[in-house]
Amino acid sequence: MASQLGNAMENLIKVFYKYSSKEGDSSKLSKAELKNLLYGEFADFLAASKDPMVVENIMKDLDENRDGQVDFQEFVVLVAALTVACNEFFEQSRK
Ligand SMILES: [Ca+2]
Ligand SMILES: [Ca+2]
Numbered sequence: 424m425a426s427q428l429g430n431a432m433e434n435l436i437k438v439f440y441k442y443s444s445k446e447g448d449s450s451k452l453s454k455a456e457l458k459n460l461l462y463g464e465f466a467d468f469l470a471a472s473k474d475p476m477v478v479e480n481i482m483k484d485l486d487e488n489r490d491g492q493v494d495f496q497e498f499v500v501l502v503a504a505l506t507v508a509c510n511e512f513f514e515q516s517r518k
Pocket of ligand 1: 445448450451
């Protein structure tokens with residue numbers, strides 16, 4: 424995969440597994456792993472949020488099947504939502 428979008432997808436997968444393989448099920452993010460991923464990759468986003476429960480709330484929102492873990496399918500929902508939010512931000516700043 425050499426296309427730009429292909430690279431982006433590959434990176435998305437790599438980042439997910441970098442954090443998900445630290446403990447327990449290597450294909451799922453535990454709450455601690457999700458927290459590390461959020462702080463490692465979305466630090467600005469978390470800093471902008473004043474909600475101390477932000478990680479708990481994100482976890483609750485993402486965990487579709489209620490198994491207490493975030494799998495890749497659940498994770499991409501977060502990335503898609505943040506990408507949409509980013510796009511809106513850039514649209515605003517282009518005006
Ligand atoms: Ca894990
Ligand atoms: Ca889950």
